[in-house]
Amino acid sequence: MKHVDDVRRKLPTTYFAAVLLAMAWASLLHSAAAQDQVTVSSCPGQAALPVTFQIDCSHVTDAATKQLCKPFISNQACKVFPAYRKITGINLEDTCKSIKFTIYEDSNWPHPKGEGGLALNCAVDYLAKYSLQGHPKSKIGPYDVHELLHEYQIPLGALPDAHVLFSSSMAEATREIGETEEYDRIMKNMKDEAPRLEQNLRSGKITGPKQCTAAETQVEETLYIENSRSVYAFYRKLAVSRNKSMEDRQARFNRMFYLVSGPKPEVRKFLLDNGCSNF
Secondary structure (H helix, E strand, O other): OOOHHHHHHOHHHHHHHHHHHHHHHHHHHHHHHHHHHEEEEEEEOEEEEEEEEEEEOOOOOOHHHHOHHHHHHHHHHHHHHHHHHHHHHHHHHHHOOEEEEEEHHHHHHHOOOOEEEEEEEEEEEEEOOOOOOOOOOOOOOOOOOOHHHHHHHHHHHHOOOOOOOOHHHHHHHHHHOHHHHHHHHHHHHHHHHHHHHHHHHHOOOOOOOOHHHHHHHHHHHHHHHOOOOOOHHHHOOOOOEOOOHHHHHHHHHHHHHHHHHOOOHHHHHHHHOOOOOOO
C-alpha cells in the first residue's frame, strides 16, 4: 500500500482532474444516450407487451422537445397500441415483433418535403412537430393515432386507398385513450364532412378516380356517426386479399360497407353510382 500511495503522491493533480472529467463526460453521454433511445416492453400493471416499442430521438436537437420522447413512446405502447388492438381485432405481433419510431426535425428529415410521417413496415419515421408536439393540449401527454394505424392495416391486404377506414378508426382510438375533447372535435368535423361529401358527389363536383374513394369515406363516416360500434364491424367483416387490382380492392371494402350498413340497398346504389367496382 505504501508503494501505491507513493505513486499517487507523485502523480500531478491535473491527472486526477482529467480522470474525473472523463468519468463525468462518460456519465453525461450515457445519460444522453438513454434519453435518445427508449424501449417500452411492458406497461404498469400489465404483463409483457406482445409488441416492443422503441423510439430514437437522437435527431432531435431541442432539449425541451427531447423530453417528450419517453412519454410519447409510453403512450404509443400502453394506450394507442391496445386501443387499436381492441378496435381492429388484429394481433400486430403476427406482422411486427417490434415497432420503432425515429423522430426528426425539418432540418434533418430524410424523406421528401411534404411528408410529415412515414410508416415503413414495423417502423415509423416522424417529424417531431407532428408526433411529439402534435397534441400540445392533450391530457395524457404526447401521442399519435395516425401512423400506428398504417401498421395495423398491413394484414388487411391490398387497400383501395392509403387512408381507408382512417376517419372512424382514429376517432374511436382517440375516444379509447381518453382524449374526449379531441374526440368531440373530430366528431364535429366528421358530421360536417359526411353531408358535404354526399352533396359534392351528387352535384358532380367530385369526379374521376377520387369519386369512389370519396363515396367510401362518406359511407364509412355516416355509418360511424350513426353507430360508433360500426368501426369494430368494419374490420371483422372485411375479407382479406392480396389481389392488387383496384376492382378487387373496391369490391371487398364496398361489400363490407354494405353488410355493416344493414345491409341497405341505398348504400350499395350510392357506391355503384359513384364509380365503385361492382360487388
